[in-house]
Amino acid sequence: MDRADYIKFVESVSRNPVEQINSYKRQERPVFGYTCSYVPEELIDAMGIIPVRMLGRAQTIQSAERHFQSYCCSQVRSLMEEFIDGVYSSLDGLLFAHTCDTMQQFHDIYKKNFPKAFVKNINFPSRLDGEIPYNYALAETKRFLKSVEEFTGRPLSSDSLKESVTAYNKNRTLLEKLYGLHLKYPVDIPSRLLLQSVIMSQCVDKREANKWLEQFLSSFDEKAPEDSKRKRIMLVGSVNINEEVYDLADEFGAMIADDDLCTGRRYFSTQVSEPTVEGVTRRYLSRPHCAAKHRDVHSRERWLLELIEKRSIDGVIFLYLKFCDPHCFDYPDLRKAIEGKKVPTQLIEMEQSVAQSGQLRTKLQAFVEMIS
Amino acid sequence: MEQYNQLSEISSNERLRKLMVGYYMKAKFSWLTRKKIAWITSGGPVEPLISMGITPIYPENHGAMIGARKMGPELSDAAEDLGYSRDLCSYFRCDVGSAVLKKSPIDIRPKFLGGRAVFGGGLPKPDLLVCCNNICGTVLKWYEVQARFFNVPLIIVDTPYNYDGETTEIIEYVTAQFGEMITQIEKATGKRFSEKEFIRVGELSDEAVNLWNEVLSICENVPAPMTCFDAFMYLAPIVTLRGTQEVVDYYKQLKVELQSLADRKISPVPEEKFRLVWDNLPIWFKMRRLSKTLANYGAVLVADTYTNAWADNDISVEKPIESMARVYATAYLNRNTETKIKNMVNLMNRFKADGFLIHSNRSCKPYSFGQLDIKDEVSRRTGKPALMIEADMCDPRAYSDEQIATRIQAFIETLKERKATA
Ligand code: SF4
Ligand code: SF4
Numbered sequence: 001m002d003r004a005d006y007i008k009f010v011e012s013v014s015r016n017p018v019e020q021i022n023s024y025k026r027q028e029r030p031v032f033g034y035t036c037s038y039v040p041e042e043l044i045d046a047m048g049i050i051p052v053r054m055l056g057r058a059q060t061i062q063s064a065e066r067h068f069q070s071y072c073c074s075q076v077r078s079l080m081e082e083f084i085d086g087v088y089s090s091l092d093g094l095l096f097a098h099t100c101d102t103m104q105q106f107h108d109i110y111k112k113n114f115p116k117a118f119v120k121n122i123n124f125p126s127r128l129d130g131e132i133p134y135n136y137a138l139a140e141t142k143r144f145l146k147s148v149e150e151f152t153g154r155p156l157s158s159d160s161l162k163e164s165v166t167a168y169n170k171n172r173t174l175l176e177k178l179y180g181l182h183l184k185y186p187v188d189i190p191s192r193l194l195l196q197s198v199i200m201s202q203c204v205d206k207r208e209a210n211k212w213l214e215q216f217l218s219s220f221d222e223k224a225p226e227d228s229k230r231k232r233i234m235l236v237g238s239v240n241i242n243e244e245v246y247d248l249a250d251e252f253g254a255m256i257a258d259d260d261l262c263t264g265r266r267y268f269s270t271q272v273s274e275p276t277v278e279g280v281t282r283r284y285l286s287r288p289h290c291a292a293k294h295r296d297v298h299s300r301e302r303w304l305l306e307l308i309e310k311r312s313i314d315g316v317i318f319l320y321l322k323f324c325d326p327h328c329f330d331y332p333d334l335r336k337a338i339e340g341k342k343v344p345t346q347l348i349e350m351e352q353s354v355a356q357s358g359q360l361r362t363k364l365q366a367f368v369e370m371i372s
Numbered sequence: 373m374e375q376y377n378q379l380s381e382i383s384s385n386e387r388l389r390k391l392m393v394g395y396y397m398k399a400k401f402s403w404l405t406r407k408k409i410a411w412i413t414s415g416g417p418v419e420p421l422i423s424m425g426i427t428p429i430y431p432e433n434h435g436a437m438i439g440a441r442k443m444g445p446e447l448s449d450a451a452e453d454l455g456y457s458r459d460l461c462s463y464f465r466c467d468v469g470s471a472v473l474k475k476s477p478i479d480i481r482p483k484f485l486g487g488r489a490v491f492g493g494g495l496p497k498p499d500l501l502v503c504c505n506n507i508c509g510t511v512l513k514w515y516e517v518q519a520r521f522f523n524v525p526l527i528i529v530d531t532p533y534n535y536d537g538e539t540t541e542i543i544e545y546v547t548a549q550f551g552e553m554i555t556q557i558e559k560a561t562g563k564r565f566s567e568k569e570f571i572r573v574g575e576l577s578d579e580a581v582n583l584w585n586e587v588l589s590i591c592e593n594v595p596a597p598m599t600c601f602d603a604f605m606y607l608a609p610i611v612t613l614r615g616t617q618e619v620v621d622y623y624k625q626l627k628v629e630l631q632s633l634a635d636r637k638i639s640p641v642p643e644e645k646f647r648l649v650w651d652n653l654p655i656w657f658k659m660r661r662l663s664k665t666l667a668n669y670g671a672v673l674v675a676d677t678y679t680n681a682w683a684d685n686d687i688s689v690e691k692p693i694e695s696m697a698r699v700y701a702t703a704y705l706n707r708n709t710e711t712k713i714k715n716m717v718n719l720m721n722r723f724k725a726d727g728f729l730i731h732s733n734r735s736c737k738p739y740s741f742g743q744l745d746i747k748d749e750v751s752r753r754t755g756k757p758a759l760m761i762e763a764d765m766c767d768p769r770a771y772s773d774e775q776i777a778t779r780i781q782a783f784i785e786t787l788k789e790r791k792a793t794a
Pocket of ligand 1: 073074075076099100101102103238239292321323324325326327
């Protein structure tokens with residue numbers, strides 16, 4: 001495998017994982033879709049099921065109009081469109097995790113319209129602070145696990161959980177390494193490869209994903225110095241599949257150096273320290289959290305400022321999906337905190353999958369100029 | 373059929389006004405009485421606060437007042453200037469705008485001070501914030517914002533949505549949090565919790581909720597002696613003051629008066645032709661106009677899912693904390709969509725409704741997403757038609773009178789045809 005093979009692979013899987021799903025189905029391996037990164041994937045994987053991240057890619061919304069009003073975020077609307085169109089009909093089940101109001105309602109609506117589908121939800125707490133939420137999260141994880149065990153017909157074995165946790169932790173390490181190497185090789189590892197590699201990892205059996213990543217990364221020298229010329233931009237938001245932002249940053253001589261996205265760092269940060277159900281639960285409570293969750297009133301601010309400092313970030317782009325409430329609530333205070341550190345910010349609101357007009361280009365160009 | 377003039381017939385309306393003015397007055401003057409103020413979400417566990425002598429303040433009720441006074445756009449603009457998206461809940465936007473501008477319908481100008489606005493408009497500053505997310509995830513974010521703004525402690529009671537109904541995991545989690553919350557309140561306010569006092573407040577709260585349920589049920593009568601537009605007004609005390617004797621007394625009187633109207637078959641509209649059920653929050657800035665439009669067609673809103681959300685409570689003396697956990701964990705908006713469908717079908721049947729109006733409320737996503745499916749399903753199960761109108765509870769900027777009037781007219785035609793062929 002050379003670098004080009006990797007680039008081709010991640011591009012095709014991240015843009016359209018359906019072929020990947022179908023190939024697993026041909027091998028008679030069960031596949032579950034999951035809608036949120038709070039679904040404890042290790043447990044699913046350890047039960048012999050391949051979890052694949054669902055990201056709405058429908059370009060136009062028609063059928064979903066009958067279920068979701070126009071003021072619903074495009075992640076959910078476009079996913080519903082794809083489900084109705086049967087894009088993911090080969091899935092064996094769909095997993096939800098509690099996050100925001102919209103996702104919550106999506107669960108109910110999906111269940112109502114696909115009554116025969118295997119649908120489970122892990123009712124993850126909104127509070128992440130202290131032992132009371134932990135005790136609940138653990139009890140709920142066990143309840144969730146039981147329902148998956150009913151599907152497979154056998155209990156979770158501790159050996160396979162160990163094996164899964166190892167594969168997942170390794171994947172996290174590799175993605176972290178990729179982010180680090182990207183700072184050293186901004187040309188050979190274009191920014192969009194961060195996004196595509198994370199989405200690929202979310203859609204492919206972890207062992208396979210790790211193999212691809214390992215081979216690709218081993219072709220780079222870890223001791224090379226970091227690039228010091230390119231301005232470093234960080235993205236903050238919920239989910240994102242838009243590659244254009246990454247490409248434009250590169251094109252204008254900057255780079256997307258890091259992010260706080262559910263299709264980015266939030267997915268792979270924080271290892272599972274103990275290969276047990278308890279250990280897995282702890283990891284999901286302690287990872288950098290989504291805006292829909294609460295640790296304390298300054299936790300997201302602290303985390304972002306830390307990351308900005310560590311990565312020497314020159315500018316932050318809030319890349320939001322329109323109608324994404326949790327993030328829109330955080331925006332003004334986060335902006336204030338970040339700009340207070342003399343780091344410029346820019347808000348870009350968009351709809352998932354909708355091709356961006358020249359506006360995005362103009363905005364990116366102006367932003368790169370501003371931070372240069 | 374006789375028609376009543378609401379103001380003259382219902383003497384408890386004056387009592388309601390006094391009750392609410394007194395409540396906000398006392399809250400505004402809390403610095404005199406050294407009472408602590410806690411802001412709390414509308415579905416939040418207020419009983420511990422009241423039992424500890426802390427004044428609860430409900431920003432959502434304030435939001436409703438702002439909407440009804442048509443102050444929504446101005447206050448919302450102030451929030452938008454800070455960077456808050458216009459797509460966020462308008463109660464939140466109004467609350468933030470009011471806190472920043474110190475403008476509000478609550479602008480107390482005491483006579484003895486020459487009628488000057490001495491303290492600025494708006495809610496009294498909180499000493500403490502209590503957020504229970506059994507209505508939405510929005511309030512969690514909203515209260516985080518306010519906790520940073522006022523720099524006061526935030527207590528969160530996390531009540532997981534009942535995806536699979538009421539699970540033991542949820543009840544245990546919420547029960548544990550109630551214990552924790554009481555300690556946190558004690559710490560934040562220096563007050564002591566007494567279980568005896570708490571049970572007393574819980575019983576009063578229960579009694580008020582039962583009375584409220586009875587008040588709403590009077591509309592099962594044909595003709596109904598009030599409409600939901602009245603109920604939306606009568607709702608304020610059960611939201612803000614449940615757990616006090618005054619509220620119990622108020623609803624007792626209201627119940628008697630409404631029952632007497634019902635007995636005499638007195639109706640708020642000249643002729644009750646169509647009985648309708650309403651879903652979601654009121655459109656606060658269009659209450660009068662909508663009620664007139666509907667009344668002209670002889671259409672009466674006889675029940676709604678919103679005011680009924682406070683008609684369910686059961687705090688038991690044996691296990692006060694656990695039963696309170698159950699009550700708050702299973703609040704109406706925290707129940708899954710299938711349960712909401714059943715509830716609506718039940719309301720339609722109980723109140724002998726001919727159809728239903730669905731307010732697709734841009735502000736309230738958890739209440740509104742699912743409505744398209746609810747609409748189809750409730751129609752299917754009851755055989756009754758529905759009309760969905762898109763609006764917002766406080767923000768009139770996306771609202772068109774003409775468009776809504778045309779749609780209502782068309783809907784009334786459908787109802788007429790149905791009646792004719794029935
Ligand atoms: S977090 Fe935002 S983008 Fe994700 S489902 Fe919720 S509203 Fe949509
Ligand atoms: S989102 Fe809905 S339930 Fe939540 S505060 Fe706003 S109006 Fe109330």
